[in-house]
Amino acid sequence: MILNKTRRRNLDYTWPGFVDALSSLLMVIIFVLMIFVLSQFFLSQKMSGQDEALVELKNNLTELSELLSIERESTTELTSQLSILESKIINLKTDLDEKKIIASQYIKEIAGKDNIISMTQIEIGKLKDIINQKNQDSLDDKNTLVQLTKDNKVKDSQIIDKQNKIRASQEEIKILISASLKLRNKLSQLQTLLSAYKAKDKKEKVKVISLGKDVNSALARRVEELQKFKSDFFGRVKALIKGRKEIRIVGDRFVFQSEVLFALGSDELGEKGKLEMIKLASTLMEIEKSLPTDIDWILQIDGHTDNLPVKPGQSYKDNWELSTKRALSVLRFLIKQGIKPNRLSASGYGSFQPIDNRNLVTARTKNRRIEMKITQSTKLK
Structure with a gap:
């Protein structure tokens, strides 16, 4: 009788329910604060990383600008050298034309005058060498001009590439600035939302106090209804098993000896066991009809075995598995x-x-059992 009173007192879940409600509310508040702190941390990290990237991009842009100015100076110098070479070519062409005129004059003079025939072949060869040298110089100047033109085109292409890189860097800087502004806006929104939640929490504290009383009374009613249901169920099942030694009541549990429900070593419900379970199910469903639908109750089925090891060739590995299969x-x-x-x-x-705990046949028989009890659901709401 002392054990029965102790277990019934333990069924009062009013205070734990109230504590659970308060702890759940506290966990929600802590969770919201943790989200805010984490968002602040990640936003600050992101902003500092973007500032460093902006500084690096500005440095790169400065270097590119310096390189561009150097290339422009180089292009100007090449252009001036090109103009000098062009003027030299013009002078060479003028000299060549003059030499041609002189040569033609010499030829005319040789043709017109017999005394010019005495001119030595050496002088004519020298004149030819001079003309050839002038022609070769002119050809070299032309090749130099072509090479300078190609170099100039390469330099122009490099300048265009660098200008494109500068434009891309400027676009990236604009994108980073835009992203930074968006992050600041989100931070402002989060701060506003946090202020709203704080104001809401101040208002809700008053409601929680009044709701606590309602919750306590509701929990008390539910516990009372569950106790009534359990008492009614116990009374009817007691009437069914009256005078039967193989089915016992221990505290708040019904104990069915395994031999009533199962054959020795089997995990399949026997015919006799099925009849017992049909009676139990009928009683349980009949009582449930008069019970409010919002009361959470569960019939807990526990399987137990003796301490003898499992024999080889069975469909289960050990007594753990046998007890679980019988309960299932x-x-x-x-x-x-x-x-x-x-x-x-x-x-x-x-x-x-x-x-x-005795190592006797009668003790092992008692330990092979299926226990059932009505208990309250532990699911979270």
Whole structure:
């Protein structure tokens, strides 16, 4: 009787429910604050990284500008050299024309005068060498001009590439500035939202106090209704098992010996066990009809075995698996009889929760059992 009173007092969940409600509210507030702190940290990290990138881009832009000015000076110098070479070519052409005129004059003089025939071939050869040299110089100047033109085109191409890079850098700087502004706007929005939540929390504190009283009274009513349901269920099942030694009541549990429900070493519900479970399911469904639908109750089914090791060739590995399979067999049969799955729970404890620790046949028989009890659902809402 002392054990029964102790267990009934432990079924009062009013205060834990109230504490759970307050702790849930505190966790929500802490979670919101953590989100804000993390967002502040990541935003500051992002902003500092972007400032460093902007400084680096500005340095690159300065270097590119300096390179561009150097290339422009080089282009100006090449242009001036080109103009000098062109003037030299013009002078050479003028000299060549003059030499041609002189040569033609010499030829005319040789043709017109017999005394010019005495001119030595050496002088004529020298004149020819001079003319050839002038022609070669002119050809070299032309080649130099062509090479300078090609170099100038290469330089122009390099200048265009650098200008394109500068434009791309400027566009990237604009994008980074825009992203920085967006981040600042988001930070401002988060700060505004946090202020709104703080103001809302101040208003809700008053409501929580009044709601706590309602929750306590509602929980008390639900516990009372569940206790009434359990009492009614116990009374009817007691009437069913009256005078039967193989089915016992221990505290708030019904204890079915495994031999009533299963054959020795089997995890399949036997015919006798099915009849017992049909009666139990019928009683449970009949009582449930008079119970409010919003009361969360569960029929907990626990499987237990003796401490003898599992024999080779069985379909289960150990007593853990055997106890679990037996509990699941009962659970599945009750579902077939119409009990809702959300009202059932099954667990296996193997041989580790005996009710008789003696190493006797009678003790092992007691320990092979299926226990059932009505309890309250532990699901979170």
